[in-house]
Amino acid sequence: MTTAALRPLDSEPMLEIQQLSVRYGRAVHALRGVSLRVPANGVIAVLGSNGAGKTTLMRAVSGTLPMHRGIVDGGEVTFDDASLLRRDPADIVAAGVVQVPEGRRVFGRLTVEENLRAGAIGARDRRSRTAARERVYATFPLLAQRRNQRARLLSGGEQQMLAIARAMMAGPRLLLLDEPSLGLAPQVVAQVAEVVRQVSEQGTAVMLVEQNAAMALALAGHAYVLELGRVALERTSAELAGSDEMRRLYLGVADDGGHVPARARRLARWSG
Numbered sequence: 001m002t003t004a005a006l007r008p009l010d011s012e013p014m015l016e017i018q019q020l021s022v023r024y025g026r027a028v029h030a031l032r033g034v035s036l037r038v039p040a041n042g043v044i045a046v047l048g049s050n051g052a053g054k055t056t057l058m059r060a061v062s063g064t065l066p067m068h069r070g071i072v073d074g075g076e077v078t079f080d081d082a083s084l085l086r087r088d089p090a091d092i093v094a095a096g097v098v099q100v101p102e103g104r105r106v107f108g109r110l111t112v113e114e115n116l117r118a119g120a121i122g123a124r125d126r127r128s129r130t131a132a133r134e135r136v137y138a139t140f141p142l143l144a145q146r147r148n149q150r151a152r153l154l155s156g157g158e159q160q161m162l163a164i165a166r167a168m169m170a171g172p173r174l175l176l177l178d179e180p181s182l183g184l185a186p187q188v189v190a191q192v193a194e195v196v197r198q199v200s201e202q203g204t205a206v207m208l209v210e211q212n213a214a215m216a217l218a219l220a221g222h223a224y225v226l227e228l229g230r231v232a233l234e235r236t237s238a239e240l241a242g243s244d245e246m247r248r249l250y251l252g253v254a255d256d257g258g259h260v261p262a263r264a265r266r267l268a269r270w271s272g
């Protein structure tokens with residue numbers, strides 16, 4: 001993995017989140033005034049430890065908060081200047097925003113190819129569906145080899161690839177990836193990172209949620225750190241990698257006494 005070229009955020013953002021607040025019930029304020037911008041190109045990373053609000057942020061964008069009894073109680077989410085709030089998840093997919101949820105949910109009893117077909121939402125006819133599938137197989141050659149295998153027989157890394165590939169079948173302009181590295185061995189994480197890089201190079205913007213700061217920062221041109229539902233830091237990847245504060249807090253680099261701060265221990269769990 002090499003550090004991605006810096007992409008300035010001066011162009012108009014494709015996705016803009018402004019002062020977003022989200023609650024679950026009365027007591028849980030999962031997001032408190034979060035603002036974030038995703039440009040039409042490249043990868044932005046959203047880092048943060050468990051419970052920081054990363055998944056909630058994705059749900060707010062993909063329109064799936066109501067399924068989890070979440071409520072937006074302030075702020076705005078716009079994609080191409082149109083609000084995504086109070087819109088149907090299918091409508092948001094049709095607009096070009098597709099989420100790969102946590103936990104690589106694939107249909108285990110279906111084959112790889114059947115899983116991909118299930119993702120071909122919005123493709124108008126059989127020919128365009130076939131074309132979408134062949135495009136996806138070109139990016140994921142391993143899946144092409146396994147096209148007739150049942151998804152439950154794939155390894156964890158292969159299932160994650162399939163989950164991403166299925167999302168790509170809808171031809172998204174913005175891909176929302178929720179912790180794709182979770183539970184994967186370091187060399188498999190590197191393969192997933194390579195696929196994300198290719199997806200981005202093919203012109204799909206990526207919002208990458210991760211606890212694996214090392215992986216995310218290797219891909220991202222811009223990063224946000226969420227803490228307890230707020231943006232605690234916003235940096236370019238060069239700033240993030242170069243900052244001692246960041247290295248100590250989020251990449252698990254020991255300070256002089258060889259002591260790793262508590263937060264680093266938590267976040268560095270999957271760092272390669």
Ligand SMILES: Nc1ncnc2c1ncn2[C@@H]1O[C@H](COP(=O)(O)OP(=O)(O)O)[C@@H](O)[C@H]1O
Pocket residue numbers: 024028029030048049050051052053054055056057068069070
């Ligand atoms: N469906 C839910 N109902 C109630 N509370 C939730 C629900 N989902 C998440 N939360 C709470 O919201 C906060 C943010 O969670 P989440 O967005 O899942 O964080 P992350 O993805 O960063 O781990 C946490 O306190 C979590 O317990």
Ligand SMILES: [Mg+2]
Pocket residue numbers: 054055056102178179
């Ligand atoms: Mg999460």
